[in-house]
Amino acid sequence: EVQLVESGGGLVQPGGSLRLSCAASGFTFSGFWMTWVRQAPGKGLEWVVNIKQDGSEKNYVDSVKGRFTISRDNAKNSLYLQMNSLRAEDTAVYYCARDIGPPYNAMDVWGRGTTVTVSS
Amino acid sequence: AIQMTQSPSSLSASVGDRVTITCRASQGISNELGWYQRKPGKAPKLLIYAASSLQSGVPSRFSGSGSGTDFTLTISSLQPEDFATYYCLQDFSHPYTFGQGTKLEIK
Numbered sequence: 001e002v003q004l005v006e007s008g009g010g011l012v013q014p015g016g017s018l019r020l021s022c023a024a025s026g027f028t029f030s031g032f033w034m035t036w037v038r039q040a041p042g043k044g045l046e047w048v049v050n051i052k053q054d055g056s057e058k059n060y061v062d063s064v065k066g067r068f069t070i071s072r073d074n075a076k077n078s079l080y081l082q083m084n085s086l087r088a089e090d091t092a093v094y095y096c097a098r099d100i101g102p103p104y105n106a107m108d109v110w111g112r113g114t115t116v117t118v119s120s
Numbered sequence: 121a122i123q124m125t126q127s128p129s130s131l132s133a134s135v136g137d138r139v140t141i142t143c144r145a146s147q148g149i150s151n152e153l154g155w156y157q158r159k160p161g162k163a164p165k166l167l168i169y170a171a172s173s174l175q176s177g178v179p180s181r182f183s184g185s186g187s188g189t190d191f192t193l194t195i196s197s198l199q200p201e202d203f204a205t206y207y208c209l210q211d212f213s214h215p216y217t218f219g220q221g222t223k224l225e226i227k
Contacts, residue, residue: 031121037164045156045164045207047216059214062121095163103213106154113163 002026002109004096009114016086020114022079022096027109030074033099033108038092040118046092049081050099054057057087063089086118122146122210126219132227137198141222143191143208152212153185155193158221159204167206168193178227 022034035050048061055085056069067073069082079096093115097107123146133139140219143153151171156164166175171191181196195202203226208219 005162039158042121044205044221045209045217047209050214051181052218061215097164100166100169104169104173105152106166106175106209107156107164108166108169108175110163110165 001099004098004109006094006096006111006114009094009116011117011119012086013120014020014087014118016118017082018086018116019086020038020081020083020096020116022111024077024079024080024098027098029072029077032101033080033105034070035097035099036079037095037107037110038090039095039113040089040092042056045094048094049077050095065070083116086116088118090116091118092116121151121216121219122149124208124210124217126222129220130223130225132225133198134227135198135200138164139198139224141206141208143186143193143219144199145189145191145210145221146214149210149212150170151187152210153160153184153186153191154209154211155182156203156209157202158205158207164207173201200226207218 003025006025036048049071069084071080091108093113095113098109100106125144156170158164172184205223
C-alpha cells in the first residue's frame with residue numbers, strides 16, 4: 001500500500017526549532033518529487049516547499065525562505081522539514097505529499113499530517 | 121507569485137444538484153492546475169490534474185475544464201459524500217499557490 005506518515009510535530013516556543021519527518025512506503029520514493037503543504041487553523045491550504053527526486057532542486061514559498069529547509073534521504077525513504085526561527089503564524093497541520101510524476105506536478109498521495117503549534 | 125482567485129467562497133446545494141466552482145489565475149498557467157477535496161480530519165484528495173484529467177479512482181461526476189487563466193470544477197450530480205471544501209492549485213510556476221477554497225454545504 002502506498003503510504004506517507006508524518007511525525008515530529010509538537011508544541012514549540014516562538015523562535016524555536018522543530019524537525020518534521022515523513023516516512024514513505026509502498027512506492028519507489030527516489031522516483032518522485034516530494035512536497036510539504038500546511039493548513040493553519042481556520043485557514044486554507046498553503047503550498048510550502050518541494051524537492052526534486054535527487055534533492056538537487058528545492059523551491060520554497062517566500063514566507064519560509066531562510067527559515068525552513070527541506071531534505072530527503074532516499075536510502076531511508078524519508079522526507080524531512082527542518083523548521084527554525086518558528087513564528088506563531090507557522091502553527092498548522094503539515095502534510096507531506098507525493099507528486100504524481102512527470103509531466104504533471106499535482107500531488108496524488110498525502111499523509112494524514114502532523115500538527116505544529118508555535119506558542120509561548 | 122501567481123495568485124489564484126476561487127469563487128464562490130461558499131456554496132449551499134442539494135443532493136443531485138449540478139455545481140460549478142471557478143478558479144482564476146493572475147497570469148496564464150497553461151493547463152497546469154489541479155483540484156483537491158478536503159474533508160475535516162482527512163488528508164486532501166486529488167480529484168483533477170492538468171485541468172481536466174480525472175485522477176484514478178475519482179467518480180466520473182467530477183470534471184474539470186479550462187486553460188490559460190480560467191478554470192472550472194463541475195460536479196454533475198452532488199452526492200452526500202461530496203460536501204467538503206474544494207481547492208484549486210496552480211502547479212505552473214514556483215511557488216505553487218492554492219485558491220482560498222470553496223466550502224460546499226448541504227442546503
